[in-house]
Amino acid sequence: MNYVNFFMLILFFHVQNVYSSAEISINVSQKIISIDVDINFYGNLGTSGAKIAENEILKSWVLPKHQFPKNSNFPNYLLKINLITKILTDFQAKSLLAINNDFKQNFIRLELGDLKSESFILSNGNNGGVWYMGAGIGKTKTAAHEFGHILGLGHLTPNDQRGFGNTISIMSTKLTEVDLEAQNKNLNQTIFGFYQKCNISKRKVTDGDLVNLANVIKKYSQGKFHKISLGLIPNFYYDENAIPQ
Numbered sequence: 001m002n003y004v005n006f007f008m009l010i011l012f013f014h015v016q017n018v019y020s021s022a023e024i025s026i027n028v029s030q031k032i033i034s035i036d037v038d039i040n041f042y043g044n045l046g047t048s049g050a051k052i053a054e055n056e057i058l059k060s061w062v063l064p065k066h067q068f069p070k071n072s073n074f075p076n077y078l079l080k081i082n083l084i085t086k087i088l089t090d091f092q093a094k095s096l097l098a099i100n101n102d103f104k105q106n107f108i109r110l111e112l113g114d115l116k117s118e119s120f121i122l123s124n125g126n127n128g129g130v131w132y133m134g135a136g137i138g139k140t141k142t143a144a145h146e147f148g149h150i151l152g153l154g155h156l157t158p159n160d161q162r163g164f165g166n167t168i169s170i171m172s173t174k175l176t177e178v179d180l181e182a183q184n185k186n187l188n189q190t191i192f193g194f195y196q197k198c199n200i201s202k203r204k205v206t207d208g209d210l211v212n213l214a215n216v217i218k219k220y221s222q223g224k225f226h227k228i229s230l231g232l233i234p235n236f237y238y239d240e241n242a243i244p245q
Contacts, residue, residue: 021127021150023103024217026074033068033217034080036104037150041085042093043109044240049133050110053143054085060144060170060205069207072214079210094237094245097128106150109238110137119143122244125152125216128235130242141203144170152216153209168203171212 025034041050066079088096093107106127111117113132119142121129129146136142148171155171236244 021104021106021125021152026077026217026221031074031077032080033074033077034082035151036082036084037106037147038084038086038102038104039106039108039150040088040093040096041108041110042088042090043111043130045110045112045133046087046089049131049137050085050087052133052138053108053110053131054083056137056141056143057083057147060141060203061147064205066205066210068210068214072207072211073218074214077214079213097235097237100235107235107237108146109242111240111242119146121146121149122236124149124154126150128238128244130238140200141170144203144205145172148205148209151213153212169206169208170203171209172203 021037023036025036026032027034039054041053043049062081062083068074068077068079070076088107093109096105097107108128109130111130111132113119113134117132117134119129119131119135119137127150129149131137131143131146153171238244
């Protein structure tokens with residue numbers, strides 16, 4: 001194998017064992033960045049909600065042919081995301097989390113929630129969190145947004161909150177007008193001074209998101225040809241109250 005043209009970058013967290021959110025391969029000669037991610041869904045809506053969440057991720061991140069912009073750290077590289085999803089019982093999830101040492105495994109609790117529920121990943125690049133259907137999964141591309149956090153992405157800009165423009169970043173922050181709670185507010189109330197609702201179909205992975213993703217990969221690879229750690233964050237199991245165990 002020519003390690004100048006191909007190397008493996010592992011994005012992972014560890015305490016004693018190795019924990020992770022994604023496994024990234026960079027093929028320099030073919031200009032392809034491949035990201036392998038496994039998501040294990042569990043919780044009260046693990047069965048019914050998993051397919052909805054998966055479809056949002058597929059439509060935003062996996063099926064489109066994303067190419068890193070010329071102004072990114074990997075200009076014109078093709079992004080290829082390989083996603084595998086599974087549905088686990090709470091017992092299975094908790095048991096696997098206790099012994100997991102697979103770089104790619106993510107464990108997401110799915111619950112019903114309401115308009116006030118806030119889906120989350122523990123931190124950018126972490127492999128655990130809680131997603132609520134009531135927070136807009138299946139309606140406002142919340143799952144695709146949270147998937148961006150799994151990849152290590154933060155919000156595109158601190159002030160990207162109104163959801164306007166021809167294309168809206170998938171990593172726009174909470175309380176955008178593509179946020180379900182904002183969509184259901186009375187139109188006589190202003191949201192950051194604006195009344196207009198947003199076309200959800202405009203919320204996509206933008207060049208800004210891809211530039212940020214390239215920055216994450218570049219920052220932690222540092223030109224090295226071996227596995228690296230992004231942090232020291234535990235691999236949590238979450239109970240029905242979203243309390244980490």
